[in-house]
Amino acid sequence: MASRSCALLLVLAMATTWLAADAGAGAGPVFNVTDFGAVADGKTDSSRAFLRAWMRACATPGRPAVVVPRGGSYLLHPLVLRGPCRGYMEVRVAGVLRAPPGLGAFRGCREWVHFSGVDGLLVTGGGTFDGRGATAWPLNECPKKRDCKLLPTSIKLGRVTNATITGVTSLDSKFFHVTVAGSHGVRIHGVTIRAPRDSPNTDGVHIQGSSDVRVTDCAVATGDDCVSVGPGASDVVVSGVTCGPGHGISVGSLGRYPGEEDVRRLRVVNCTIAGTSNGVRIKTWRGGSRPTSVSGLVFEDIVMRKVRNPIIIDQEYCPYASCRESEQRPSAVRISDVKFRNIRGVSATQVAVKLSCSEASPCRGLELRDIDLRYFKRGVSTQSQCAHVAGGVVGGTLVPPSCI
Known part of the structure; x- marks a missing residue:
């Protein structure tokens, strides 16, 4: 599918809740996205497979893990990964997640991977979130236009608590790499963030409306x-x-x-x-x-x-050539x-x-x-x-x- 709206993905999330019925009760099970149909060719949209794995893990008590295996890249359209979940969620990204090129797949979406309403989250695994920003940066009018349309953030933690992102790489986001909003108790540790010097609005970590946030031992090289x-x-x-x-x-x-x-x-x-x-x-x-x-x-x-x-x-x-009267x-x-x-x-x-x-x-x-x-x-x-x-x-x- 060439493009998909956020609204459709949310409908999909509700439609797949039946998968929770046979979720096991044991602690620490692994939900490999390839077992749900993800294809590691970097071309096949694996969004549905990833969402199904999340839904199964979210319905499982203990410490379930959604695993993206090493050795391939997975095309992922915009996703909202919602809680609350029954256990402490782990997302173990060992491979490469690739965003869709351009902005066609982001109609109505301001984030690529959005964790929402989760209490207890670990994102780790040594893999890469590749935002493929170079395909969208020429479309960013914000450096010159006041009332511009914001491009999508790569990773958003929205209304999450007790969350950690560690040991992963965020590459070439279309806009901000990581946004923490409305959240509490967030740790971002040992994360590598990279985008070219001239990439517009590619903030590494942006924090707003949140408390008890720690960004430690990260290497950040961006255009903002x-x-x-x-x-x-x-x-x-x-x-x-x-x-x-x-x-x-x-x-x-x-x-x-x-x-x-x-x-x-x-x-x-x-x-x-x-x-x-x-x-x-x-x-x-x-x-x-x-x-x-x-x-x-x-x-x-x-x-x-x-x-x-x-x-x-x-x-x-x-930053604009002409400022409004109120800005004087x-x-x-x-x-x-x-x-x-x-x-x-x-x-x-x-x-x-x-x-x-x-x-x-x-x-x-x-x-x-x-x-x-x-x-x-x-x-x-x-x-x-x-x-x-x-x-x-x-x-x-x-x-x-x-x-x-």
Whole structure:
């Protein structure tokens, strides 16, 4: 079948619930997708087989596993893999899952593989989710067009709890690689994420509306943010991430839409950022009516390797050539209690620290401590720039000198 809507797949999910009737009661059974009709030729649509395996496993108590065996590639159209399930679900991807080319199969779908409403999930196996993004990137109008149609994310965790993704590769997503939304207790560990430097909007991991999320020991090389933290995220830890190329590790963008929730308690620690356009960044849109806040952020023990903007707060964000009248007003997002500690390395630009805060709501409670960022050209000093910063704390080594 050349294309399929998300709605049809959901109907299929309901139609196959009868398969649950003869599910075994034993713990730890394996449901190999090839036993349900999946074909490892990279051309035959194996979506129905994968969904049938999921339904059988989901109806099984204990720790069932849906297995995608090594040694082949499986074409997978958009799927919504729903819970709740009777046991702790494992999806063991040892082979290669391939997304359909282009966007024809994604009518009505904003995700490729969507785990929804699952409590207890492990995605592992050493295999690859190949989003085949190169077939869709030319269709992405978002970098230039304000009201654009978003391309599909490769993997979404939506309203999941107690979930782990580890030991897999996400390759060439059409849009974001992994999105965590409305979820709690998520661990993303030892994941490799790759897309070309010029691939648009291919964020590695995007977190929003979620709490207790940890992204650890991952290698991310994309055309956009390695990790992005959006509205409503709280208690997030990013640790041991190698980032580059891409746009760095970002909070935001924030303040574009009404009703956005606050961002609270983020810790980015022990990361290496290389060859990116930004290092650690907070970005908020100009304008906005309902004030939201960003607070309790710590960026610590981070190495920069030829990064263009190693430390940056940008509250004048508007990437379009012409900004709306509402976007001419200062940002309504309040930034406070943000600590930059032990950040060192090489800046690709002279302005290594840029804190451009909102005139309407100046940044408060910033801390710069033990910052050592040298310009890549010998004999030229780095600089810092501040705007609308209402005081703060500085200490230790400060290269460039603080502007707070």
